[in-house]
Amino acid sequence: MTTTIIRGGTVVNADRAFKADVLCVDDKIVAVGQNLEVPAGAVEIDALGQYVMPGGIDTHTHMQLPFMGTVTADDFFSGTAAGLAGGTTTIMDFVIPNPKQSVLEAYHQWRGWAAKSAGDYTFHVAITWWDESVHRDMGTLVREHGVNSFKHFMAYKNAIMADDETLVRSFTRALELGAIPTVHAENGELVYMLQQDLIKKGITGPSAHPLSRPPEVEAEAANRAIAIANVLNTPVYIVHVSCAESLDAITRARAKGQRVYGEALAGHLVIDDSVYQSEDLEFARAHVMSPPFRSKHHQEALWQGLRGGNLHTTATDHCTFCAEQKAAGKDDFTRIPNGCGGVEDRMSVVWDAGVNSGKLTPSEFVAVTSTNAAQIFNMYPRKGVVAVGADADILVWDPEATRTISAKTQYAKGGFNVFEGRTVRGNPSHTIAAGKVVFANGELRAVEGAGRHVDRPAFAAVTAR
Structure with missing residues (x-):
């Protein structure tokens, strides 16, 4: 079991922003609230002064x-x-x-x-x-x-x-x-x-x-x-x-x-x-x-x-x-x-x-x-929200972090970047995907094959033939 808690950040969803901790167990968010108890052995991320947003x-x-x-x-x-x-x-x-x-x-x-x-x-x-x-x-x-x-x-x-x-x-x-x-x-x-x-x-x-x-x-x-x-x-x-x-x-x-x-x-x-x-x-x-x-x-x-x-x-x-x-x-x-x-x-x-x-x-x-x-595309609320029951796909976003975009430092291939030389303020300090920290303070921890196919149910159909 993988347990991760994000402490002290401001959760930002599409409808509102509020101070809260976010607790993830395996690939799901299981609690969102203030002063959550930290389970033994949990990975703890300090989000003080940062935003906590859906991936x-x-x-x-x-x-x-x-x-x-x-x-x-x-x-x-x-x-x-x-x-x-x-x-x-x-x-x-x-x-x-x-x-x-x-x-x-x-x-x-x-x-x-x-x-x-x-x-x-x-x-x-x-x-x-x-x-x-x-x-x-x-x-x-x-x-x-x-x-x-x-x-x-x-x-x-x-x-x-x-x-x-x-x-x-x-x-x-x-x-x-x-x-x-x-x-x-x-x-x-x-x-x-x-x-x-x-x-x-x-x-x-x-x-x-x-x-x-x-x-x-x-x-x-x-x-x-x-x-x-x-x-x-x-x-x-x-x-x-x-x-x-x-x-x-x-x-x-x-x-x-x-x-x-x-x-x-x-x-x-x-x-x-x-x-x-x-x-x-x-x-x-x-x-x-x-x-x-x-x-x-x-x-x-x-x-x-x-x-x-x-x-x-x-x-x-x-x-x-x-x-x-x-x-x-x-x-x-x-x-x-x-x-x-x-x-x-x-x-x-x-x-x-x-x-x-x-x-x-x-x-x-x-x-x-x-x-x-x-x-x-009918993935909500599995995706697109920081809430109990949603997938633990979460960004800890540092609004003051700056970086200058360059093909020399990107992870993508192709050897070119259309945003080359643009300095941006606001970057993820941590990316959590399916409950696992996959990017932390500049270190990429991506695992080949860890991604999952997301099934998207049909909407209410006019007929079903």
């Missing part, structure tokens, strides 16, 4: 992802270990079947890869094609494998893009099963056309990437996904909202009572599109992700969305490629593997840019980094 949930990662002819640098062990160092105790990754690949086969493939995870993990499953087997497999995934969300790429033409028919069929099936559809909102036809036009004009470097994916391309797809969901009466979750126009679409729909949820990436909150104009082409390629980083006014819009409750979660889209992998697109920007890191730094970046600036309160920070994700 972070990154709703969007891609570990060990085969993509654009290569595989991401971080596998499930290195990626989740890096997350633990930064205070993220649960990741939500993606099963992405190849076109015509059995959805169940792909799911079991990803589950095998994820067995080495150091922290807890769960999956969104992408619907990249459609026939009756996909309809059947979605039911099996929901009923037997704890999946309650399905991803739809509206981009990546000639690869994994879902057309409107697939969206309609999959959204309808998700509603029947009590699952929530999620979408990558970019008009893949427009992106493809713009890419080809830019290449014909001889604009082949990374500066072309944001030109091929302007905000209007994202907004059109977001509006279309929201409209389809509205007609079908299904909720919908829009991943990596990067621009004011997409946020406007979400805000309008929510004002009319539609269940639409939005996700913001830590990178989109603090990095602007000037990175693509760098004369250092390796640097510019390292920032190629989709949607791209936007001009500064979009960042303020995203912060307003988080404050105003129209954006609900923060994530990273952690998808790391090294310089050699990114160099596959040195002569053609469309061949640059899309993706950036961040799972290790999201919590500190959002705290520093959000809480320290007054944009977010500590409780709002907990909501957008953990609690809202747990509630939207």
